[in-house]
Amino acid sequence: MAHWYDHAIIYQIYPKSFQDSNDDGIGDLNGIRKRIPYLQNLGVNAVWLNPVFVSPQVDNGYDVSNYFAIDPHMGTMEDMENLIKDLHKAGIHLIMDFVLNHTSDQHPWFQDAIKNPKSLYRDYYIFAGHDNQRPNNWGSFFGGSVWEPDPAGTGQSYFHLFDKRMPDLNWKNPEVRHAMLEVAEFWLKKGIDGLRLDAFIHIGKADLRQNYPTVDNNDKPVVAEPFFANLPQVQEWMRPFCEKIKRDYPDALLLGEAASASVNLAVDYTNKRNHLMDSVITFRYFTEDDSDVDKRFSEQYQPKKLDFTAFKQNQVVWQQTLAGVSRPTLYWNNHDMARIATRVAKTTTQAKSLAMLMYLQRGIPVIYYGEELGLKNLHFTNAEQFEDQTVKPWLKDAEKVLSKKDALAMVSDTHKLPARGPMPWNNTKNHGFTEGTPWLDGISQNDVSVADEVNSSGSMFTFYKDMLNLKKTSLFEDGTYYMIATDKDSYVYQRDLNGESAIVAVSLSNQKTKVKLPANYTKEELKAGEYQLTNGELTLMPYAGVVLKKEN
Numbered sequence: 001m002a003h004w005y006d007h008a009i010i011y012q013i014y015p016k017s018f019q020d021s022n023d024d025g026i027g028d029l030n031g032i033r034k035r036i037p038y039l040q041n042l043g044v045n046a047v048w049l050n051p052v053f054v055s056p057q058v059d060n061g062y063d064v065s066n067y068f069a070i071d072p073h074m075g076t077m078e079d080m081e082n083l084i085k086d087l088h089k090a091g092i093h094l095i096m097d098f099v100l101n102h103t104s105d106q107h108p109w110f111q112d113a114i115k116n117p118k119s120l121y122r123d124y125y126i127f128a129g130h131d132n133q134r135p136n137n138w139g140s141f142f143g144g145s146v147w148e149p150d151p152a153g154t155g156q157s158y159f160h161l162f163d164k165r166m167p168d169l170n171w172k173n174p175e176v177r178h179a180m181l182e183v184a185e186f187w188l189k190k191g192i193d194g195l196r197l198d199a200f201i202h203i204g205k206a207d208l209r210q211n212y213p214t215v216d217n218n219d220k221p222v223v224a225e226p227f228f229a230n231l232p233q234v235q236e237w238m239r240p241f242c243e244k245i246k247r248d249y250p251d252a253l254l255l256g257e258a259a260s261a262s263v264n265l266a267v268d269y270t271n272k273r274n275h276l277m278d279s280v281i282t283f284r285y286f287t288e289d290d291s292d293v294d295k296r297f298s299e300q301y302q303p304k305k306l307d308f309t310a311f312k313q314n315q316v317v318w319q320q321t322l323a324g325v326s327r328p329t330l331y332w333n334n335h336d337m338a339r340i341a342t343r344v345a346k347t348t349t350q351a352k353s354l355a356m357l358m359y360l361q362r363g364i365p366v367i368y369y370g371e372e373l374g375l376k377n378l379h380f381t382n383a384e385q386f387e388d389q390t391v392k393p394w395l396k397d398a399e400k401v402l403s404k405k406d407a408l409a410m411v412s413d414t415h416k417l418p419a420r421g422p423m424p425w426n427n428t429k430n431h432g433f434t435e436g437t438p439w440l441d442g443i444s445q446n447d448v449s450v451a452d453e454v455n456s457s458g459s460m461f462t463f464y465k466d467m468l469n470l471k472k473t474s475l476f477e478d479g480t481y482y483m484i485a486t487d488k489d490s491y492v493y494q495r496d497l498n499g500e501s502a503i504v505a506v507s508l509s510n511q512k513t514k515v516k517l518p519a520n521y522t523k524e525e526l527k528a529g530e531y532q533l534t535n536g537e538l539t540l541m542p543y544a545g546v547v548l549k550k551e552n
Helices: 029-034 036-042 077-089 108-115 120-124 174-190 232-248 263-270 308-322 348-359 391-398 404-414 460-471 474-478
Strands: 010-013 046-049 066-070 093-099 147-149 157-159 194-198 253-257 279-281 364-368 480-484 490-497 500-507 513-516 521-528 531-534 537-540 545-550
Touching: 029 036, 029 077, 036 460, 066 077, 066 174, 077 093, 077 174, 093 174, 093 253, 108 120, 120 174, 174 194, 174 232, 232 253, 263 279, 263 308, 308 480, 348 364, 348 460, 348 500, 348 521, 348 545, 364 460, 391 404, 460 474, 460 521, 474 490, 474 500, 490 513, 500 521, 500 537, 537 545
Parallel strands: 010 046, 010 364, 046 093, 093 194, 194 253, 253 279
Antiparallel strands: 147 157, 480 490, 490 500, 500 545, 513 537, 521 545, 531 537
């Protein structure tokens, strides 16, 4: 059975940063509605919204205190219903971010659990230990221990894989599994077209008594990921959840965030016979080269080059392993990482070439808002702006070697929060995002806006629009993929379908790069930068790229 998402082109919107409609400085649902013509013009057919549920905003909406209501900063339920309706009128599907591993500590379930140790909701969360002793030495992704003392003073602790104000749900409890399914179906009944299942790989935990062995056997917290990621229970508990959704809403996209999953786990999660996800998002594409790291201070926020050889290996393994199983997600950046124009691309030409390289492969493009303009990370001017307890100690260490300004610039270029800056719509106050004070303020590293880009023939926006039009052709939607062997300075692959064939060739070098092509690939479909083609030898100028179709 064919589904709409087989040919999805997804545009990720960080709602707080896209468009403010009421000038409170925070982007909202009505702001997104206002910009639907822009999305149509770009050529996407799906939008993924980061969380818009009621939330104390400890983690920008990933700490949910009410799954059945819209956060007042985002708008109202009526606004959400109107957004769904207006997107559908424009031929655009809506995917909601669904946080199912944890809630806010302000959620009524958790509040009841800590007010009454005999509460029904106590078992909705993970409480363990006694006499104020941590059950194990596992560390949180946000720093420190995964255990926080029970506010009720029972001597137990509760489990939180992320911030201590975001307690993990106990998916062992069938009532929790049922409750989360009810939430999912509530929104699907509203008319949304899919769910991005946030952090689903973490719902299973190992034996809570088990310490993670360390050299000195102290109780310092260690991120013991094998004990809370991709355990067998994840598939066991997610299968009935996914099966019920697919029975009730067969055309709903289930897009799983499987950050640390191997390619073989991705096969398990997306193989049709396993009745789980349609596709998963991995964080395993981007192997970094740390050879230029300054050993005099912590490497945590030091910029690292992308190891392009390892990247090629990662891409071809995911492409070939998932062939005939599912469509991989194709992305360069998202809300959890620095932007590609800051992190990887040295020039506008390279940013265009890398987009072509990634999105014309087999799979589902997921484009992060503003990427189509070449947006870069903001620069912050003080440590508090990062809202991250790991930044201050790092800056203290880095400032032994760097100036404060240079150290802050380094964190700004590598941290995820500066990648969430407001969308620049025009060249007026706050770039048309708001008349108020933007919720996230920093020094822009960009000199572009939508108004500048949309009607410019050589702009990044125009390039993305042309590339997405090419992506919508049968060859690039459904064709087979194989990577052509080249040296480290180029990335070349072929797409084939029913006698049609095209080659995508991209230079990864700041020097001229030569590639020998098979015969008859001469018809230019798309290019970034300049190239020469003579007797089957392709010469790419620095960071250039081209799509050449075979002439029959």
